[in-house]
Amino acid sequence: MAGTAEMTDETFEEHRGLLFAVAYRMLGTAADSEDAVQDAWLRWSSADRSDVRDPRGYLVRITTNIALDRLRSARAQRETYVGPWLPEPMLTSPDVADDTELAESVSMALLVVLETLSPLERAVFVLKEAFGYPYAEIAAALDRSEASVRQLGTRARRHVAARRPRFAAEAAERRAATDRFLDAVVGGDVNRLMEVLAPDVTLWTDGGGKVRAAVRPILGAEKVARFIGAVAAAPYAGVDPADMRMRRTDVNGAPGLVIEGPDRTISAVTVEFDEEGRVHAIHMVANPDKLGAVAEGRELAVERP
Structure with missing residues (x-):
């Protein structure tokens, strides 16, 4: 039993950074993201994992859906927020700025635009554009048809492109x-x-x-x-x-x-x-x-x- 528990801990810790990165792009705050990751851990540690062939995909699926639920609840609170609601800033290493796509995926400006998407649009956009998941996997994670997920993705990309001009500066x-x-x-x-x-x-x-x-x-x-x-x-x-x-x-x-x-x-x-x-x-x-x-x-x- 101890060996199984250790393996459970090791597997989760191996993917903790990825799960936090997904949750942060979904929720825009470090505290909420950490809570979502902790909830994912509780579900992971108590779940029957005998049929889990892809722990990373399984954990991303759990975390995404937890973040979706939290985002839906947060929306009402943010509507009564005093002044503009901005995401919680986080430090990044200097080499992130050298990778244009990675830098863009966590930029304050993009996170602000993502606030204007529906929760499902945001989930699809984050998983597809920031993490490169194929639509088939996103559809399975969100329990939606692949066709509907593709529509969500197209709508989200158009919305972001219209509100987030990008300039190709080094x-x-x-x-x-x-x-x-x-x-x-x-x-x-x-x-x-x-x-x-x-x-x-x-x-x-x-x-x-x-x-x-x-x-x-x-x-x-x-x-x-x-x-x-x-x-x-x-x-x-x-x-x-x-x-x-x-x-x-x-x-x-x-x-x-x-x-x-x-x-x-x-x-x-x-x-x-x-x-x-x-x-x-x-x-x-x-x-x-x-x-x-x-x-x-x-x-x-x-x-x-």
């Missing part, structure tokens, strides 16, 4: 553009900041009603620069600017900025660029409930099956 170009933006922010130079912002830039700030944040997206370079300048020049979340430290690190597959106080993480910032290398979208997460993974230095394992 990782080095994206990093250089990010550095220009971060230099302007860290230096508190509003004029320099204006130079790197696209005229139609949009800033989303997620404070969750717990810290000061805009309850609606801020549109336009001048307004965005003014908001960032104001945040950098005055106490924020109870921390004086002189006590803040701005740390550059990779967040969700791209170079980002983590702002820290003496005893806690204050916010995490990611940016997106247009075809001319100007910032056209900024996502700033300041809700303390969503900064745990970044504060702990937890790194998202970005992998394929």
Whole structure:
């Protein structure tokens, strides 16, 4: 019996990173994803696995369906959320940014777009586009016909493509553009900041009603620069600017900025660029409930099956 239990543990742990990666793309928060993985473990450990020929596929199926149930419940809560709801940021290793497809699959901007899909569309999109599962396996995992899953996938891809323009810039170009933006922010130079912002830039700030944040997206370079300048020049979340430290690190597959106080993480910032290398979208997460993974230095394992 002990040997069987050990094998059960080893098999699950072998795939834990993959399961978390699936759940995170489905749910957008580290805490919910960890809970989904834990639920998957409970089902795995108590299930009759005598007929399981593909443990990885079996575990992905369990985790996907648990995440689906959690996502359906979360939708109602997110409708009453104070201000824009943004995914929980997570650190990623620098080499993730060098792989365009992997970086895109966990980018803050894509996760925001995935929030606009139905739960089933999101599940199909994640399994197909991020992990490369064939439609037949996805259909079996979701207990749907392959034809219906293909329709869901087509609809999801069109929806994402319409709301998520992609510009074929090399990782080095994206990093250089990010550095220009971060230099302007860290230096508190509003004029320099204006130079790197696209005229139609949009800033989303997620404070969750717990810290000061805009309850609606801020549109336009001048307004965005003014908001960032104001945040950098005055106490924020109870921390004086002189006590803040701005740390550059990779967040969700791209170079980002983590702002820290003496005893806690204050916010995490990611940016997106247009075809001319100007910032056209900024996502700033300041809700303390969503900064745990970044504060702990937890790194998202970005992998394929």
